[in-house]
Amino acid sequence: MSQTVAKRRQTVARDLTLRHEIWKNRASYMLIAPYFILFFLFTVVPVLMSIYLSFTYFNMLEAPRFIGWANYTKLLLEDDIFIVSLRNTLLFAVVTGPVSYMLCLLFAWIINEFKPKLRAVMTLVFYAPSICGNAYMIWNLILTGDRYGYLNGLLLRLDLINQPILWMQTEKFVMPVLIIVQLWLSLGTGFLSFIAGLQTVDKGMYEAAAIDGVKNRWQELWFVTLPAMKPQLMFGAVMQITQSFAVADISIALAGNPSVNYSGATIVTHLLDYGSTRLDMGYASAIATILFLLMVGTNKLVQRLLRRVGE
């Protein structure tokens, strides 16, 4: 009896301190309010609604009908194309994600050593694919299957092939080509944030490090630069994960949706197939939820790895 009273008193006390804490920090809440009101309206609520829809059958004409786990069991047990697209997506995540991340960092780091004018030019050069809107359409011209394609034209002229290759209609070429194009395209966001991050590293730290016995640029990178820009490294990783798990546009633009024998299918192309073409929003939402869980898991892992930078 007295125990429950004590417990209640405790919760009441905790409640009061919490309220006090909130009141004390009202300035903070005022500052975050505009963003978070909009964020809840336009992001949190839609995401929650989508997760709910993943347990329904919803064709956007009739009201959603609750069907429990049916979408998920169908997705994981019966949908062969989903397995193919899952495999391709993981391939993108494992290959383009880390490679692109490293390249972003490497390029940003080298460019940061240039004189300001040259640095501005080089930044533009490396950011070019991201800034040109749907610049990946250029690859369509390069990879056109007849002799008008730049790549076929070049190879024909060099006598390396004697008839044009149907690049995006040949199964074995689809994924390697998409991986290269994705790498080319994905430098953007991470790269720019690294460039900005490098510029906030205090220059005095390099001199101090040199006095402490850091002998070459690689040691400097590991012991000084990377630890100083850890926040940007974390940000870059999240951007890279969201990008490489969500590859879809380039696959659709270059290989089509559906691609030859689903060789270029990714989770998001599969999602678009159901969401936009077949209008099965319930199923599409289930795909989105699975993708979300995959990304969250990967993100946890990567953030744990990044914490060890500079140790």
Next chain:
Amino acid sequence: MTAMPKNKPVDNRPAKIIKLEKKMRRRSGGKKLNRSMAGNTLLFILMGICGVFMVLPLVMIINNALKPLDEIYQYPPRIFVRNPSLTNFSDLFVLMNESWVPFSRYILNTIIITLGGMVGHVIVASLAAYPLAKHKFPGKALLFSMVVLSMMFSWTVTQIPQYLIISWLGINNTYAALVLPAWSFGMGLYLMKQFMEQLPDSLMESARLQGATEWQIFWHIVMPNVRPAWLTLAIFQFQQMWGNTGGMFLRSEELKPLQYALQQITSGGVSRAGAGAAVTFIIAAIPITFFLICQSSILETMTTSGMKD
């Protein structure tokens, strides 16, 4: 690797003198610390090869825009233009004048949507990022992780619920339907928070002791110190908004942005390939211009900044 290398040369002079000496050496020779010739060459070659590969689309877009129609469909294909002409652009202007809604209207729409979405997002996201980076208050960690997680949920499926909410708010088919959601994108908040975290606490503490309000601290101390960050965010957001075609949120023709109108022109097939190349050029050229303006400004802050402690 466990610790810093131990084998540093024995030098008994006071640290100040050593530091000064290094500084002098740096100034006189212009040589950076810890750099080897071989490393420089290797990195330059690597950069060169990748640079050519990366800049390819820009080169092709510029050349295609200048190619007369017969060169666009030429065999063997060439990257560089032989007889540059501006016919593609004049063709495009003719097509623009034929449009049903005056073309200046599309331009106005784009300016409102792009600037509204960009400026609003930079301000609103930075305002929220400051307390998340530098204050302690209940719910902070939860709110922040929600923002990061939200970036991982596929845009495609949330669009339908978002459409319902926008209709419910009664802002469907207005600029606000594109601009307001853009203010709450996750990336901006995340980016700004990461940069603000790097600011030394002492900076804000001293202002607080002098009686500055949080709003003043944000505006006069935090924002000027994270200028590279918000300029970078402006570049990202400009691009994001510039690429927007209005989609399902804008139905009226007279509200649609330039991007939409230009895409309508290029959907004319082979006969419009020339004008299409000009469109691709314009679509790329405007964000590049914006990028260059911001970028030079970022570099400027970098060379003049001395506010880190």
